[in-house]
Structure formats: structure tokens, C-alpha cells
Amino acid sequence: MNLALKDTLHAPARFALTTLGVAFLVMAVIGMIGLYRGIVEDALLIIDRIDADLWVVQGERAGPFAEGSAVAADMDRRVEGVPGVADVRRFTQFSQQFSFAGAPRRATVTGVDVPRDNGRWLSLAEGRWLGGSRYEAVADASTGLKVDDRIQLARDVYTVVGLTRRMVDSAGDGLLFVGINDAAVIARRRTSEEIHLARAAGTGAGVVSADASSVAQDSKISAVLVRLDPAADTARVIATLQRWGDVRVMTTGEQRDLMLNARLWKLRLQILTFTGMILVITAIVVSLIVYTMTIEKLHVIALLKLMGARESVVVRLIGQQAALIGIAGYALAVALAWMIFPFFPRRVVMLPPDLAQIALALALVCAAAAWVGITRASRVEAREVLS
Amino acid sequence: MSGAPVLSVRSLTRHYATGAGLVRALDGVSLDVAAGELVGIFGPSGSGKSTFLMLAGLLENPTSGEVWLAGERVSHAGADLDALREIRRKRIGFVFQKANLIPFLSAVENVALGLEIADVTPADARVHGRRLLAALDLAHRADSLPAKLSGGEQQRVAVARALANAPPLILADEPTAALDRVRGRQVMEIFRRIAATRGAAVVVITHDPRSTNLFDRIVHFEDGRVCERPQIY
Numbered sequence: 080m081n082l083a084l085k086d087t088l089h090a091p092a093r094f095a096l097t098t099l100g101v102a103f104l105v106m107a108v109i110g111m112i113g114l115y116r117g118i119v120e121d122a123l124l125i126i127d128r129i130d131a132d133l134w135v136v137q138g139e140r141a142g143p144f145a146e147g148s149a150v151a152a153d154m155d156r157r158v159e160g161v162p163g164v165a166d167v168r169r170f171t172q173f174s175q176q177f178s179f180a181g182a183p184r185r186a187t188v189t190g191v192d193v194p195r196d197n198g199r200w201l202s203l204a205e206g207r208w209l210g211g212s213r214y215e216a217v218a219d220a221s222t223g224l225k226v227d228d229r230i231q232l233a234r235d236v237y238t239v240v241g242l243t244r245r246m247v248d249s250a251g252d253g254l255l256f257v258g259i260n261d262a263a264v265i266a267r268r269r270t271s272e273e274i275h276l277a278r279a280a281g282t283g284a285g286v287v288s289a290d291a292s293s294v295a296q297d298s299k300i301s302a303v304l305v306r307l308d309p310a311a312d313t314a315r316v317i318a319t320l321q322r323w324g325d326v327r328v329m330t331t332g333e334q335r336d337l338m339l340n341a342r343l344w345k346l347r348l349q350i351l352t353f354t355g356m357i358l359v360i361t362a363i364v365v366s367l368i369v370y371t372m373t374i375e376k377l378h379v380i381a382l383l384k385l386m387g388a389r390e391s392v393v394v395r396l397i398g399q400q401a402a403l404i405g406i407a408g409y410a411l412a413v414a415l416a417w418m419i420f421p422f423f424p425r426r427v428v429m430l431p432p433d434l435a436q437i438a439l440a441l442a443l444v445c446a447a448a449a450w451v452g453i454t455r456a457s458r459v460e461a462r463e464v465l466s
Numbered sequence: 467m468s469g470a471p472v473l474s475v476r477s478l479t480r481h482y483a484t485g486a487g488l489v490r491a492l493d494g495v496s497l498d499v500a501a502g503e504l505v506g507i508f509g510p511s512g513s514g515k516s517t518f519l520m521l522a523g524l525l526e527n528p529t530s531g532e533v534w535l536a537g538e539r540v541s542h543a544g545a546d547l548d549a550l551r552e553i554r555r556k557r558i559g560f561v562f563q564k565a566n567l568i569p570f571l572s573a574v575e576n577v578a579l580g581l582e583i584a585d586v587t588p589a590d591a592r593v594h595g596r597r598l599l600a601a602l603d604l605a606h607r608a609d610s611l612p613a614k615l616s617g618g619e620q621q622r623v624a625v626a627r628a629l630a631n632a633p634p635l636i637l638a639d640e641p642t643a644a645l646d647r648v649r650g651r652q653v654m655e656i657f658r659r660i661a662a663t664r665g666a667a668v669v670v671i672t673h674d675p676r677s678t679n680l681f682d683r684i685v686h687f688e689d690g691r692v693c694e695r696p697q698i699y
Contacts, residue, residue: 080571080575080578080579080582080588082568082570082571085570085571085575086570088570089569089570089611090570378566379568379569382566382568383583384551385525385554385560386554386555386560386579386580386583386627387551387552387553387554387555387556387583387584388551388555388583389551389583390548392583460525460547461525461547461551461554462520462525462526464560464562464566465516465520465525465562465639
């Protein structure tokens with residue numbers, strides 16, 4: 080008979096509560112690692128998916144994600160003429176607050192170069208990609224917008240024509256895709272006073288529109304995305320572009336490196352530190368639980384030894400109980416994580432390799448805890464039954 | 467006494483060093499118990515009865531002297547207690563004042579456990595366990611947990627457990643102390659029956675004078691020695 084199972088079933092409520100405690104700890108570990116993965120994945124979403132070989136950004140800057148970047152709006156034409164360049168797209172991205180349904184919302188406006196950018200690098204959950212016309216937007220569902228919703232950005236009203244899912248920036252704000260020209264207009268929004276002042280200072284250069292900026296706006300896009308010809312020599316293209324002096328050229332790999340090791344480094348370190356702390360706490364708690372269960376069974380263990388039970392019977396009793404707690408706690412943790420984490424404001428990514436590593440860590444914790452219990456049980460003598 | 471000795475102890479001594487000096491818990495006891503014999507060991511508290519059970523039950527090593535089971539020397543001053551587990555498993559059954567049943571196992575499982583430990587298949591162990599419980603009028607309580615059993619029923623389950631492996635030697639330490647007169651007598655009668663029908667050597671340590679007529683022989687302990695006085699406490 081399985082003594083561990085019999086003992087467990089004898090006090091199911093206690094086992095359930097113990098398992099729940101372990102499950103919450105394991106779920107916290109899954110959550111922290113998942114949060115880390117989610118932040119990294121969100122941060123690299125655009126970089127990885129946008130299908131660019133090179134990013135041409137403002138000279139001496141590491142834009143557009145790690146630092147601000149502004150290049151001339153016609154930079155794409157200059158880049159397009161470089162040998163080895165297959166195609167170019169203009170790109171800009173900035174945070175934007177807006178009102179919708181009487182509530183303030185946040186989104187990261189992402190200007191894409193339609194129609195050259197046909198949205199092939201992202202998948203739509205609903206609706207369609209941006210057409211050629213102005214004042215259309217494709218929003219991520221996390222912004223709370225739906226297809227056909229109308230929102231005011233700057234002084235214009237935009238219609239949501241498509242929806243994406245899980246397209247957010249490194250801060251977790253949903254992306255709002257608009258045409259690059261619309262993005263420039265949104266970015267240049269000015270107050271009425273600014274417009275009046277600009278008109279008053281006008282030197283007859285014509286009517287100042289609401290779109291015109293009161294500050295210098297020579298550069299209205301963040302970067303030019305470059306795809307290379309399959310046969311192009313990447314180093315030669317980069318060298319050619321950088322010789323211009325006013326731009327810096329970065330590869331996708333450099334962008335990833337900057338994002339992870341510059342912008343997100345402290346956040347990553349903090350999350351990993353917390354993950355380590357929770358793992359240590361889990362190890363201590365599970366060890367204490369198994370040890371306490373062993374202490375409570377010392378009389379039974381002494382009795383088993385008195386009856387002549389081999390040491391393996393005692394080892395199985397303690398080891399199987401530690402394993403039961405570990406397996407049940409882990410299974411419950413994964414189930415709870417699947418149910419609860421989708422409701423979290425930031426994405427929690429549960430990858431099978433991470434779950435496997437957590438399972439392995441928990442197995443090691445349970446094994447160590449069982450070893451502590453078994454060591455204590457090995458000191459029990461049969462005659463203690465009589466005490 | 468009938469048959470060859472199942473248990474023989476020779477010059478068994480157990481000394482403990484305490485702050486107050488050396489305590490001679492057992493001091494040169496020699497005793498034989500034959501198959502089918504029911505022996506009562508009487509004596510006041512501190513006379514060495516329980517120490518004798520510890521040594522005879524291979525739960526502790528003697529300071530000097532030897533314990534023999536069925537002609538084989540099994541314990542002495544330098545014996546490896548861990549290695550004696552197998553002998554306990556196969557040759558000795560224990561019954562104590564408290565039933566010491568495992569609380570999370572039913573009555574039949576408590577009995578069957580001893581068999582499973584001795585590598586009997588679980589199914590066979592259960593069948594045999596039920597048979598033993600039936601023999602002790604506990605068939606109807608076989609699936610009950612110890613907490614649901616009366617003190618007398620628990621003690622009978624403990625007896626059944628001690629009998630599970632059909633050991634040639636049963637050692638009982640105050641088995642009736644926690645029972646009323648009727649149930650105490652019932653348990654002693656069971657021991658009498660076990661000795662008679664199974665041919666086991668049964669050694670019962672007791673203070674209880676009510677069942678003295680059931681014993682084949684009474685041994686009196688005093689100050690760690692066997693006392694020749696026929697008087698019973």
C-alpha cells in the first residue's frame with residue numbers, strides 16, 4: 080500500500096491547503112518569469128517583426144527606442160538610392176494620450192509608411208489594414224478601441240479600421256498604427272495660442288496652418304527602415320550610409336541589444352532578482368512543510384522501524400509525500416496561471432521551456448526537502464515507539 | 467515448559483550512565499521461553515521489565531550478555547541494531563500498552579502493513595489481515611480507522627498486527643493497562659489462545675494480577691534481576 084497517499088487522503092483539507100500554498104508560490108515564480116518574458120517580447124515586438132535589415136536613425140544617437148531620433152522626412156529617398164537597398168519605409172513612434180468615451184486612454188502612435196508598408200509583418204484580429212486614405216487607424220485591442228470607433232487625435236478624427244492583438248510597446252501601451260503623414264500631423268499638434276503667435280510673427284510666407292509646428296520640424300520621422308537585396312554586402316551599405324555623417328545605421332541585432340541591455344536592463348535585473356528571491360522562499364517553505372510533516376510522523380516512522388520496515392519504506396513515505404506536494408502544487412500553479420494571468424495588465428508569457436525549468440527547480444526543491452526529512456527520519460529509533 | 471526455547475537470554479545486562487552514577491537497569495538476567503509458552507513478567511516500576519523487553523525485542527543492545535532466538539545468537543553488546551530489523555520483522559511481534567495503530571490506515575491495513583513490509587503482495591496481505599481480524603471478532607471493524615474503534619478493539623487490532631507474520635515470539639508490554647477488567651481479560655485470553663494454538667512463545671510484561679491464572683509461568687523482576695519469590699504484585 081502507498082503510505083504517502085494514504086496519509087495524504089486521510090487529511091485532504093490540509094493537503095489541499097498545503098498544495099494551494101505551494102501553488103501560489105510556484106505561480107508567483109511562473110508569473111515573474113512570464114512577466115519578464117512578456118516585457119522582453121513586447122519590447123522586441125516591432126524590432127523583430129517589422130522585417131527590416133537596417134535602421135537608419137539620427138546621427139550620433141541610438142534611436143528610435145533607446146533614444147529619441149529624428150531624421151529628415153525625405154531621408155527615405157536618399158537611402159533608397161544606395162546600391163544594395165531593396166526597399167525603404169519611413170517609421171515613427173511616440174506616446175499619445177487621447178480621450179475616448181469620456182475616459183483618458185494611452186496608446187503608442189506608430190507611423191507606418193503606407194502603402195509601401197502593407198502590414199505584412201503583423202496579423203490583424205479584425206477589420207483591415209490601413210488603406211491609402213488619411214485619418215484611418217489600426218488599433219491594438221488593449222487600447223480598448225474597436226473597429227469603426229472614431230477617436231480624435233490632434234485636431235482630426237480617425238476611424239479605427241482594424242484591430243491587432245498583443246501589439247504593445249515596451250511600456251505595455253497598445254500600438255495605434257496610422258499612416259506616416261498622419262503620425263507627423265499628430266506629432267505636430269499645437270495650441271491655438273501657438274498658431275496665433277506663429278501667424279503674428281509671420282513674414283508673409285503664407286498662411287500658417289494648424290499642422291505647421293511652432294518649433295523646428297525639419298525632421299519628422301524617427302527612422303528609415305531598410306531591406307537589403309539578398310546579394311547586398313551589408314557592411315558596405317552601412318559604410319556608405321554612415322559616410323553621410325548625419326545618420327547612424329543600426330542592424331536589427333544592435334536594436335535588440337540596445338533595447339534589452341540599455342533600456343530594459345534595470346527592469347530585467349529587478350525582475351530576475353525577484354524571481355530568484357521567490358524561488359528561495361519557495362525552497363524554504365516547501366522544505367519546512369516536508370520537514371514538519373516528517374516531524375509529525377516520527378511516531379509512525381518509529382513504529383515502522385519497530386515492525387522491521389526497511390529504510391526504503393520510510394524513504395518512500397517521505398519522498399512520495401514531498402513529490403505529491405510538488406506535483407499537485409505545480410499542476411495547480413500552472414492551471415491557476417492559465418486562468419488568472421490573461422487578466423493581468425501586462426502580458427505574462429508562459430513558455431514550455433520556462434515551465435519545464437520551473438518544474439525541474441521545484442523537483443530539486445522537493446528532493447532537497449525530502450532529503451532533509453529523510454535525514455531526520457533516519458535518526459528515529461524503533462524504541463521511540465515506547466516513549 | 468514445552469519444546470525448545472524460542473527466546474533465550476543469557477546474563478543480560480544493561481547499564482546506563484547518568485549524572486547520579488551508573489544505573490543497573492538490568493543486571494545479569496537469564497531466561498528461556500519455549501514455543502507455546504505464555505510467560506508473565508511481573509515487577510514494580512523500575513524493576514527492569516521494560517528494559518528486558520527492549521533487549522529481548524532487539525530494540526537496544528545489552529551492555530553485556532546475549533539474546534538468542536531459536537538457537538541463533540542475534541544480539542549482544544556490539545550488535546548492529548539496524549541489521550536486526552529483518553529479525554524483528556520475521557520473528558517478533560510486539561503489542562504495547564497503547565495500540566500504536568497508524569491513524570491513517572484502516573484496521574485491516576494496519577494488520578496487512580506488517581505483511582507488506584515482509585514482501586507479501588497487497589492483496590494476499592489484506593486477505594490474511596481480514597482473516598486475523600475475523601479470528602479476533604473484528605471482521606465487522608476491518609475497514610474502520612483506529613479513531614473509530616474502542617480501546618479494546620484497537621488493542622485487538624494491535625494483537626492481530628503482531629500475529630500477521632506468524633512470528634514465533636510475541637512480546638507484550640502492559641497490553642491490558644489501558645483496558646477495563648473485561649476487555650483486559652479478553653486480551654489475555656487471546657494471548658493464551660495464541661500460545662496454545664499457534665505455538666508462539668508469548669512474553670507479557672504486566673502489573674495486572676487479574677489474569678495470572680492464564681500464564682504458564684510467572685517471572686518476577688526486582689532491581690534489574692529475576693527474583694525467585696513466587697509472590698506476584
